[in-house]
Structures are given as C-alpha cells and as structure tokens.
Amino acid sequence: MRKLGPFDVCEVGLGCMNLSHAYGVPPSIEVGKTMLAKALNLGIDHFDSAALYGFGRNEELVGPFLKPHRNKLVLVSKCGMRGENGVRSIDTSPARLREDIENSLRRLHTDVIDLYYLYGFNPTVADAFKKALEFPRPDRHSSD
Numbered sequence: 082m083r084k085l086g087p088f089d090v091c092e093v094g095l096g097c098m099n100l101s102h103a104y105g106v107p108p109s110i111e112v113g114k115t116m117l118a119k120a121l122n123l124g125i126d127h128f129d130s131a132a133l134y135g136f137g138r139n140e141e142l143v144g145p146f147l148k149p150h151r152n153k154l155v156l157v158s159k160c161g162m163r164g165e166n167g168v169r170s171i172d173t174s175p176a177r178l179r180e181d182i183e184n185s186l187r188r189l190h191t192d193v194i195d196l197y198y199l200y201g202f203n204p205t206v207a208d209a210f211k212k213a214l215e216f217p218r219p220d221r222h223s224s225d
Contacts, residue, residue, distance in 0.1 A: 085127060085155060085196065086195075086196050088127075088155045088195060088196075090126050090127040090155050091124055091125060091126055091127065093125060094125060094126075094127030094128065094129060094155075094157075095116075095117070095120045095125050095127070095128050095129065096129045097117075097128055097129060097130045097134065097139055097142075097143050098129075098130075098131070098134045098139065100113040100116065100117075100134075100135075100139060100142055100143070101113070101134050101135025101138040101139035101142060102134055102135040102136075102138075102139070103134075107135070110142060113142050114142070114146055117142075117143065117146050117147065118146075121147075121150060125154075126153060126154045126155060127154065127155045127157070128143060128147060128154060128155070128156055128157065129157040129158075130143045130144075130156070130157065130158050130159075130189070131158055131159035131162075131198075132158065132159065132160060132162075132163075132181055132184060132185050132188070133159065133162050133163070133164055133169065133200070136164040137184070137188055140158065140185055140188035140189050141188045143156075143189065144188055144189030144190040144191060145190050148190045148191070151191055155195045155196065156189065156191060156193075156194055156195050156196075157194070157195060157196040157197070157198065158185045158189065158194050158196075158197055158198070159197070159198040159199070159200055160178055160181035160182060160185065160197065160198075160199060160200065161173045161177070161178065161181065161199045161200040162200035163177075171200060173199065173200075178199075182194070182197065185197075
C-alpha cells in the first residue's frame with residue numbers, strides 16, 4: 082500500500098484517460114468497461130479521471146461503472162481546463178470551478194471526489210478554489 086494524500090491505496094492505479102480519448106482511437110464503451118472490471122478484479126483501488134478526458138465522456142463511463150464499488154476505492158478527477166469546440170482552454174475563475182465540480186459530481190455519480198486536481202494552478206486562485214469546493218461533507222461517500 083501507498084499513501085495518496087490521506088488515502089492508503091495499492092501501488093498501481095488506473096489512469097482512465099485512454100478510455101475516452103488521447104493516443105489513437107479510444108476503445109469501445111464495452112471494452113472500456115471490461116478494462117475497468119479487470120482493474121477492480123486485480124485489486125486496483127485508485128481511478129484517475131478528468132472532465133477534460135473525452136470532454137466529459139470519461140467521467141460518464143467511469144462513474145456509473147464504479148458506483149457499486151465506490152466505498153472501496155479512491156476516485157480522482159481534475160478541473161480548470163475546458164474543451165469547447167475542440168479547443169482546450171484554462172479557466173480557474175470561481176464560477177467555472179464551481180460549475181466544473183458540480184458537473185463532475187453528476188457525471189461520476191458520486192457525492193464525493195476524493196482527490197480533485199486543478200489544471201493550470203495559479204496562486205491567486207487558491208482561495209477561490211477552496212471556496213468553489215465548499216460542499217457539505219458526508220462522513221464517507223455513498224454507493225447509492
């Protein structure tokens with residue numbers, strides 16, 4: 082086991098980016114689900130997604146699939162970078178960060194994102210980032 086922030090996770094996690102975009106043609110949704118199931122069966126308990134991956138499609142695949150296992154894993158996502166009309170842009174304004182997290186929570190079918198990274202961090206937005214993430218904190222993420 083290794084420490085990842087406050088979490089103890091296995092040494093290998095699954096970066097889910099290639100399930101929806103990046104290096105070549107992404108696999109079909111069924112192949113993606115097979116890969117996620119294989120990772121779970123191998124004991125992987127740390128899954129890394131992002132709103133930018135596939136312009137939301139990655140979270141839409143990963144979240145519902147992992148939902149039944151949610152209380153046994155660490156879920157990571159990222160915010161602050163957008164893809165609109167095929168163009169990537171960084172926007173770390175408080176309103177955009179709040180919108181990003183609300184959309185990620187919905188797509189990931191969860192009420193908690195365990196680790197939430199910010200693309201293009203700018204020290205002047207640190208307080209805005211904290212404020213954008215002010216959500217009621219449940220005792221532990223639910224699997225409902």
